[in-house]
Amino acid sequence: MDAKQYQKMVDQTVPKTNSLKNCFFAFVIGGGICVLGQILINLYKAAGLDEQTAGALCSVTLVLISVTLTACHLYDDIAKVAGAGSLVPITGFANAVVSPAIEFKSEGQILGVGAKMFTIAGPVLVFGISTSVLYGVILWIVKLFL
Amino acid sequence: MRRMGRYSILLEAPAVVTGCAAVVGQKEGEGPLGRCFDEVLKDSKAGAETWEQAESMFLNKAILLAAQKAAVKPEDLDLIFSGDLLNQCIGSTFGLREFNxxxxxxxxxxxxxxxxxxxxxxxxxxxxxNTVGAATSSHFCSAERQFRLPLEYGGVRPPTSQWTVTGSGAAIVASGGAGPKVTAVHFGRMVDLQIKDANNMGAAMAPSACDTLKSWFDDTATKPSDYDLILTGDLGDVGRALLKQLMQAEGFTLSDQLYNDCGSMIFDVRTQDVGVGGSGCGCSGSVLCGSILPQISAGTYKRVLFCATGALMSTTSSQQGESIPGICHLVELMA
Structure with a gap:
């Protein structure tokens, strides 16, 4: 049997991902996190903070919740059901930074926590920042002609 | 001892497994074979500070228990063959260093x-x-951090993924005594059908199990029905289904009555959230030493083919786009 024939056999045998179910839970839980963010912003504004400060405090609060859930071994359980719903919001980013920090504590504070903390989030930062620079340049060029 | 056919080696004076033991973690203890294991450690860190040390503790305990059953001390062994999944085999090294x-x-x-x-x-x-130890171990947590992602990372496992078994199996082999006999062995060839998905190890390894089994049946002029049990190591449900199809294409029928897979046996895949089954060196190690060898001693099985499979890859080779060669070594066990 050659590799192509075998790949066909494998494709017919493997269990299929239930995309509809995954999309539903990602939408509900991811949407839920966004709703929580909006509630937080409204509460901070009701407490007398301006829009920008309320937005920043909302992010900080969501990160704090995510970090606490990660440390309590709960975030990965939520993510198992939520999928991209808990990965995409800022809570997912916080989890991606904190989980290796916890994991690699056994290799010491410098070479463990310090060096490994950004193993997952590192690429997000690199390409996130690179993309924002690129958009900045595009915006600058567009504004030259407007 | 002599060569039989192209690749098989017949042990005319069989080696005897005089003692064996399996030590596993809680999840494995809650699985269908939970009662078979010699010790189920509720604390998956086994009182150690790191996951790697914990894995070594599992191995250390398994060797000690197996030696105790064989009525020997670990330091009396002439040799120990052992390996694991951790870089530079530190699971075995640190689990065995005290034995001299x-x-x-x-x-x-x-x-x-x-x-x-x-x-x-x-x-x-x-x-x-004269007296030799054979052992192996794996640990879910030490394997995850080396091969995949941190334990607390909120990722989703693909449906074809397998769950690394936390556990260790150890056997003491001697030239005489009572116990299951190793009557022949067959070292497998590497088979690579270009599977690159590190989350589908069963598919990567199934062709090697087919190659070894076919070659064994050719060498020995036997067929599957000549055995009470053919046991592959951690192909999981996907790999097991693929192996059956591959063997069928070669003209051999592996029926559910005589064929099973350690990865499918150790967990209940429907209820234990383990993907398509167990994996890791400790999977076939603990199933063999905890369940199968004792059943051969008890007379449940008379003639068993134990064919553990391995995916010969690393995180580096996967990231560099290499495919995953599989290997399958076979041991014939008789009552």
């Missing part, structure tokens, strides 16, 4: 139990050693 015994570190990925048992049996049958 000649040690051969192995890497056969998840095929290590068959590899260590085959080498131990050959060492005994050749007269190179």
């Amino acid at each position: 015994t000649p040690f051969v570190g192995l890497f056969g990925a998840c095929s290590t139990m068959a590899l260590s048992l085959a080498l131990a049996s050959v060492a005994v049958a050749s007269g190179a050693a």
Whole structure:
């Protein structure tokens, strides 16, 4: 049997991902996190903070919740059901930074926590920042002609 | 001892498994084979500070228990063959360093139990050693951090993924005594049908199991129905289904009555959230030493083919786009 024939056999045998179910839970839980963010912003504004400060405090609060859930071994359980719903919001980013920090504590504070903390989030930062620079340049060029 | 056919090695004076033991973690203890294991450690860190040390503790306990059953002390062993999944085989090294015994570190990925048992049996049958240990271990947490992602990371496992078994299996092989006999061994060839998905190990390894089994049946002029049990190591439900199809295409029928897979047996895949089954060296190690060898001793099985499979890859080779060669070593066990 050659590799192509075998790949066909494998494709017919493997269990299929239930995309509809995954999309539903990602939408509900991811949407839920966004709703929580909006509630937080409204509460901070009701407490007398301006829009920008309320937005920043909302992010900080969501990160704090995510970090606490990660440390309590709960975030990965939520993510198992939520999928991209808990990965995409800022809570997912916080989890991606904190989980290796916890994991690699056994290799010491410098070479463990310090060096490994950004193993997952590192690429997000690199390409996130690179993309924002690129958009900045595009915006600058567009504004030259407007 | 002599060569039989192209690749099989017949041990005319069989090596005897005089003692065996399996030590596993809680999740494995809650699985269908939970009662078979010698010890189920509720604390998956086994009182150690790191996951790697914990894995070594599992291995250390398994060797001690197996030696106790064989009525020998670990330091009396002439040799220990052992390996695991951790870089530079530190699971075995640190689990065995206190014993002051000649040690051969192995890497056969998840095929290590068959590899260590085959080498131990050959060492005994050749007269190179009298009493030899064969062991292996894996730990879910040490494997995850080396091969995949941090434990607390909120990722989703693909449906074809397998769950690394936390556990260790150890066997003591001697030239005489009572116990299951290793009557022949067969070291497998690497087979690579270009599977690149590290989350589908069963698919990567199934062709190697087919190659080894076919070659064994050719060498020995036997067929599947000549055995009470054919047991592959950690192919999981996907790999097991693929192996059946591959063997069927070669003209051999593996029926559910006589064929099973350690990865499918150790967990209940419907309720234990383990993907398509167990994996890791400790999977076939603990199933063989905890369940199958004792059942051969008890007379449930008379003739068993134990074929542990391994995926010979690393995170580096996967990231560099290499495909995953599989390997399968076979040990024939008789009552």
